[in-house]
Amino acid sequence: MVDFQLDAETREILEAYRGFVEEVVLPREEEANFEDSDAVPEDLLAEVRQQARKRGLWAPHMPQAWGGRGLDALALAHVHEELARSPIGPLAVNAMAPDEGNMHALLHFGTDEQQDRYLQPLVDAEIRSCFAMTEPEAGADPYQMQTRAERDGDEWVINGDKWFVTGADGADVAVVVAVTDPDVHPKEGTTLFLADTDRPGFQVDRDVPAMGAWSPGGHCELTLDDLRVPADAVLGPVGRGYRVAQDRLALGRTTHAMRWIGMAQRALDQMASRALERESFGKQLAEHQSIQWMIADSVKELYMSRNMVLRTAAEIEAGDDPSHEVSVLKVFAANAAQEIIDRAIQVHGALGYSKDLMLERFFRDARAGRIYDGPDEVHQWSIAKNALDAVEDEGTTRSVTGGWTR
Numbered sequence: 370m371v372d373f374q375l376d377a378e379t380r381e382i383l384e385a386y387r388g389f390v391e392e393v394v395l396p397r398e399e400e401a402n403f404e405d406s407d408a409v410p411e412d413l414l415a416e417v418r419q420q421a422r423k424r425g426l427w428a429p430h431m432p433q434a435w436g437g438r439g440l441d442a443l444a445l446a447h448v449h450e451e452l453a454r455s456p457i458g459p460l461a462v463n464a465m466a467p468d469e470g471n472m473h474a475l476l477h478f479g480t481d482e483q484q485d486r487y488l489q490p491l492v493d494a495e496i497r498s499c500f501a502m503t504e505p506e507a508g509a510d511p512y513q514m515q516t517r518a519e520r521d522g523d524e525w526v527i528n529g530d531k532w533f534v535t536g537a538d539g540a541d542v543a544v545v546v547a548v549t550d551p552d553v554h555p556k557e558g559t560t561l562f563l564a565d566t567d568r569p570g571f572q573v574d575r576d577v578p579a580m581g582a583w584s585p586g587g588h589c590e591l592t593l594d595d596l597r598v599p600a601d602a603v604l605g606p607v608g609r610g611y612r613v614a615q616d617r618l619a620l621g622r623t624t625h626a627m628r629w630i631g632m633a634q635r636a637l638d639q640m641a642s643r644a645l646e647r648e649s650f651g652k653q654l655a656e657h658q659s660i661q662w663m664i665a666d667s668v669k670e671l672y673m674s675r676n677m678v679l680r681t682a683a684e685i686e687a688g689d690d691p692s693h694e695v696s697v698l699k700v701f702a703a704n705a706a707q708e709i710i711d712r713a714i715q716v717h718g719a720l721g722y723s724k725d726l727m728l729e730r731f732f733r734d735a736r737a738g739r740i741y742d743g744p745d746e747v748h749q750w751s752i753a754k755n756a757l758d759a760v761e762d763e764g765t766t767r768s769v770t771g772g773w774t775r
């Protein structure tokens with residue numbers, strides 16, 4: 370039984386995050402000049418971060434022992450949503466990809482030394498990180514990965530090209546995914562390495578200009594040319610990098626979905642408000658049935674996305690394998706957010722298309738959600754496979770549709 374009820378303490382915490390977004394984050398959007406650039410200005414970010422710390426809202430996803438707020442997955446579902454109503458929000462509390470996912474990987478798979486060296490400064494936002502997995506010739510399909518790491522005495526030597534690595538420009542450390550045994554399945558032959566980016570052989574070739582999804586440090590193309598890292602730079606067990614990466618991505622996909630819900634919520638609120646304010650052909654937009662249907666469809670999709678997030682968060686909290694739920698959620702919520710934002714633009718007409726509102730930016734940002742962390746089609750493939758396996762093994766697809774199973 371999934372219990373979505375929030376206790377009084379969690380409600381108080383959520384109230385604090387909502388207050389922070391409404392009192393500190395949203396009022397700063399105007400001075401960020403998002404009409405000219407998607408970038409969050411550094412001085413503005415420093416100021417809102419100071420406020421977040423002062424209010425005790427820093428790093429909601431990290432345990433208190435590491436200086437975070439220590440929230441569980443259910444509370445985080447609501448918190449990430451609140452924060453993502455503005456592109457400033459997730460960064461303001463240091464809970465944004467890729468640092469957030471890397472903190473998670475270090476917390477669960479890092480050695481004591483790795484945690485001291487990288488996790489604490491990451492939580493404190495003293496350093497930035499990136500996660501280098503995708504390659505020019507290998508994205509959705511891990512079998513195609515070309516980057517190799519070979520053991521040489523007390524070191525590993527890494528060679529390969531990486532592509533679209535968020536945050537790489539100016540990052541202090543990179544989590545590099547490389548094949549260490551090409552003769553076995555990637556699940557058994559891939560390893561993660563923590564590479565300091567000032568090491569010889571680590572080169573950022575360019576920040577690839579992109580449609581949206583702005584991030585500090587861009588989305589970069591990298592060359593790893595005889596990049597040497599010490600043996601103790603391996604994150605998690607040798608040969609188990611794919612599993613560690615999947616664990617990191619499962620949480621990352623869920624928190625991305627939480628953020629898409631935040632954007633979609635703001636878009637729907639604006640859509641409904643505009644429908645009440647604006648008149649056309651002698652009546653409110655809200656009185657036209659076609660507009661009502663856009664609102665109704667958006668309500669249904671947002672409702673379903675939110676319930677899926679909470680269900681997935683509950684699976685994570687219970688320690689169950691959430692990979693199927695994450696795939697269902699990831700595809701559904703990414704597409705729902707895009708549809709809802711698109712309808713909000715439509716209801717606003719030219720104003721929605723303009724940069725006077727955040728909707729056009731949200732539309733560009735949300736589009737990436739259908740590609741990163743596994744494109745729609747790969748998750749659809751996996752969802753269908755799970756359904757077919759379930760009906761073969763159990764005679765019903767209940768277990769993959771959230772139904773009760775014995």
Ligand SMILES: Cc1cc2nc3c(=O)[nH]c(=O)nc-3n(C[C@H](O)[C@H](O)[C@H](O)COP(=O)(O)OP(=O)(O)OC[C@H]3O[C@@H](n4cnc5c(N)ncnc54)[C@H](O)[C@@H]3O)c2cc1C
Nearest residue numbers: 500501502503508509533534535582737741742743744746
């Ligand atoms: C904003 C953004 C940020 C990113 N950040 C990072 C990052 O920090 N680190 C990192 O390593 N990567 C990052 N990526 C890369 C991202 O993870 C990859 O783009 C993604 O895994 C898809 O790989 P690809 O682009 O090479 O597409 P490909 O693998 O070439 O796939 C292209 C298309 O082919 C189709 N396709 C592929 N496989 C199948 C299939 N089995 N069945 C049906 N159709 C299929 C899909 O339509 C897919 O979109 C980022 C991408 C974006 C857009």
